[in-house]
Amino acid sequence: MSSPTNVTFRYATRDDLPAIVALLADDEKGKTREELTDPLPNAYYAAFDAMASQSTATLPNQYLLACQGTDIVGCLQLTLIAGLSRRGQLRAQIEGVRISSQVRSQKIGEKLILESVSISKLLGAALVQFTTDKTRKDAHRFYQRLGFVASHEGMKMALNAD
Template sequence: MVSFRIATAEDLPIIVQMLADDEIGRTRERDETPLPESYLRAFASIEADPNNELIVACLGEKIVGVQQITFTPYITYQGGWRATIEGVRTAASDRGEGIGTKLIQWAIKRAKERGCHIIQLTTDKKREDALRFYERLGFKVTHEGLKMNL
């Protein structure tokens, strides 16, 4: 049975390994030992922010998935809150076992608990399988997203 918990600093090597374990991730992550300091700084910021949660999915003690959820208040929607899901990955050895679905279902439940009126995410247009996956879970392509690398 899959369980979920807040990630700890000790989980970072496994998390970074999962983030780096695909065609796009390999181009932007650094799965090295020791981990680059930037990951430790980012984790410390996430851990200190009550509106950010880095969640790991576990089978027993084994980490098999990860996602980050950010809760943001907006003036729009009458001052409503949104949840944004980012960095969703399942361990390569456990793909196809429904863990990704359980991660997203958990995030939706968590967003409702936090009083969010909407949950959103983005996926790279090159990730066609991911786009179909999110649509199967009820997400709709409603906006055109724009990004700028700095």
């Protein structure tokens, strides 16, 4: 793989789904949540298509990719959300941040997060928010080093039938 200084960014296409799912599964939690098969389950394609149908130029809901040459080495989902709270401020939501285990500790994650923050600012977002699992202590330190503050307690409720 190329050196981390050669990282470029682009939005994902449908053809990138196998690489994205591989990144999502390349993680202690993701390997139990994702289904990395060939071919991929149709659910991933349906979700990508749903995201694309919700996405606009000013309110994107897309996967941002970090690439070294033609290799996809990182990803995150960036969604801009219009809302009424905070006097109608636009906010950016980051989800599914993953960096390939082959290139971790090369500042690619930092560059990817900073690129998503830059995009969010350019599109008028007043804040960037995300959740991170409470057990990911290294990730917490990483995000705090980048200037994020653990200002809220996040909660989730699984709605699965099983």
